[in-house]
Amino acid sequence: MLSSKASCNSHGQDSSYFHGWQVYEKNPFDEVENPTGIIQMGLAENQLSFDLVESWLRKNPNAVGMKNKDGESVLRDLALFQDYHGMPAFKNELAEYMEKIRGNKVKFDPNKLVLAAGATSANETLIFCLADPGEAILLPTPYYPGFDRDLRWRTGVKIVPIHCSSSNGFRISMFALEEAYERAQKLNLKVKGVLITNPSNPLGTTMTKDELQNLVTFAIDKNIHLISDEVFSGTVFDSPCFISIIEAALMDNKLKDNTDVLSRIHIVYSLSKDLGLPGFRVGMIYSNNQTVVAAATKMSSFGLVSSQTQFLLSCMLANKKFTSKYMKQNQKRLKKRKEMLVSGLKKSGINCLKSNAGLFCWVDMRNLLSSNTFEAETDLWKNMLCEVRLNISPGSSCHCSEPGWFRVCFANMNQSTLLVAMRRINDFAERSSFNYQQNMGGFNRRLPNNWVRKLSSADHREEQKRY
Numbered sequence: 020m021l022s023s024k025a026s027c028n029s030h031g032q033d034s035s036y037f038h039g040w041q042v043y044e045k046n047p048f049d050e051v052e053n054p055t056g057i058i059q060m061g062l063a064e065n066q067l068s069f070d071l072v073e074s075w076l077r078k079n080p081n082a083v084g085m086k087n088k089d090g091e092s093v094l095r096d097l098a099l100f101q102d103y104h105g106m107p108a109f110k111n112e113l114a115e116y117m118e119k120i121r122g123n124k125v126k127f128d129p130n131k132l133v134l135a136a137g138a139t140s141a142n143e144t145l146i147f148c149l150a151d152p153g154e155a156i157l158l159p160t161p162y163y164p165g166f167d168r169d170l171r172w173r174t175g176v177k178i179v180p181i182h183c184s185s186s187n188g189f190r191i192s193m194f195a196l197e198e199a200y201e202r203a204q205k206l207n208l209k210v211k212g213v214l215i216t217n218p219s220n221p222l223g224t225t226m227t228k229d230e231l232q233n234l235v236t237f238a239i240d241k242n243i244h245l246i247s248d249e250v251f252s253g254t255v256f257d258s259p260c261f262i263s264i265i266e267a268a269l270m271d272n273k274l275k276d277n278t279d280v281l282s283r284i285h286i287v288y289s290l291s292k293d294l295g296l297p298g299f300r301v302g303m304i305y306s307n308n309q310t311v312v313a314a315a316t317k318m319s320s321f322g323l324v325s326s327q328t329q330f331l332l333s334c335m336l337a338n339k340k341f342t343s344k345y346m347k348q349n350q351k352r353l354k355k356r357k358e359m360l361v362s363g364l365k366k367s368g369i370n371c372l373k374s375n376a377g378l379f380c381w382v383d384m385r386n387l388l389s390s391n392t393f394e395a396e397t398d399l400w401k402n403m404l405c406e407v408r409l410n411i412s413p414g415s416s417c418h419c420s421e422p423g424w425f426r427v428c429f430a431n432m433n434q435s436t437l438l439v440a441m442r443r444i445n446d447f448a449e450r451s452s453f454n455y456q457q458n459m460g461g462f463n464r465r466l467p468n469n470w471v472r473k474l475s476s477a478d479h480r481e482e483q484k485r486y
């Protein structure tokens with residue numbers, strides 16, 4: 020009765036990443052109303068700098084009231100027909116903001132920028148432009164769980180994982196790249212591109228100039244595209260500083276003058292993470308490839324950014340004093356939060372991958388597994404959710420090839436909630452080590468409730484079935 024798209028299950032919603040959210044929704048933590056509830060640490064949201072945005076809004080009522088600098092209403096301009104090119108004033112400000120985040124080392128031409136309803140829509144649109152159903156995109160693991168939906172579900176494109184490992188801090192090696200490419204070929208899949216997240220979700224790390232240039236060279240050798248999702252570029256709070264893929268390409272004299280190089284590099288960005296505005300749905304594609312820009316612009320009809328939002332944000336981004344202050348303060352707050360999480364976990368004997376960006380840490384919980392398996396990882400995740408009452412995302416939901424790693428978010432809550440979370444983990448780690456010492460064959464875990472028991476280690480089984 021229904022289309023194959025409506026009834027297929029490649030959306031990825033069966034992942035423990037999304038299941039964790041559902042369990043959280045049934046019993047959300049609140050310091051006063053529900054202090055024993057679940058703390059949400061599986062959502063990469065940035066709530067640390069809302070006060071700065073709110074303060075700006077209070078001082079700029081015209082932007083909210085849809086009035087221009089002279090106090091005249093612009094309602095008609097905003098409410099009537101919007102074509103798919105977006106508002107020039109907004110695109111100019113956005114291009115400048117992206118330049119500022121990159122230390123003004125890269126120039127962005129607003130005419131090469133296509134607006135989309137968030138990076139979710141931008142990534143899908145780009146895949147629609149670059150690949151046909153059945154063709155493949157290489158994606159380093161661990162990766163953002165939403166990519167199964169964004170890159171694969173409606174486009175019919177295949178994701179071929181580039182398996183990265185803890186042995187080199189999950190960095191993308193040339194060996195892993197070549198291996199993924201060959202694996203795709205053996206499966207008769209035509210590879211159309213590589214997609215990276217820089218800074219990485221879920222690792223919270225930035226890529227080096229050499230790594231980026233190697234990727235560009237790989238893309239040229241294989242005659243494929245290179246997509247860099249840079250939605251976390253403004254969250255880099257520690258050295259080394261952020262290097263955008265375009266900057267890395269332009270730093271190499273061989274690559275610089277080759278127009279073909281730039282036409283295969285595409286950037287995805289949004290204001291969801293850097294400005295903490297995921298509900299506003301503002302994303303974009305930046306490409307030097309005119310055909311991609313033209314096709315993506317036409318496709319953007321299906322996910323435009325409302326004119327009201329564009330107007331408000333063009334006023335906000337035009338205020339350079341505000342954007343400078345916001346970027347500085349926000350990065351400072353993120354750094355402090357990340358350090359709180361890292362030191363809190365360390366006290367419980369848990370280490371994190373060294374990171375310098377993002378709204379999360381990639382946490383090594385291998386010493387809490389009862390065995391080195393994905394089944395044990397799922398057991399630990401269920402325990403964390405139902406017993407410790409923390410929703411964190413297991414590595415298997417990010418398609419990590421090694422069990423025992425978890426993504427833990429730190430910027431979507433207030434500081435006192437983070438301290439409660441740390442206390443809970445600490446108690447749990449102490450109980451676990453006590454149970455180990457009692458030689459009970461792993462930690463003695465209470466069985467999770469039926470609802471959660473149904474949440475299987477489906478993520479990993481699904482992965483094994485695929486590639």
Ligand SMILES: Cc1ncc(COP(=O)(O)O)c(C=O)c1O
Nearest residue numbers: 137138139163216220289291297
């Ligand atoms: C790497 C990455 N890309 C894209 C998105 C989607 O962002 P948006 O809210 O702008 O659609 C996310 C959200 O978490 C993300 O982590």
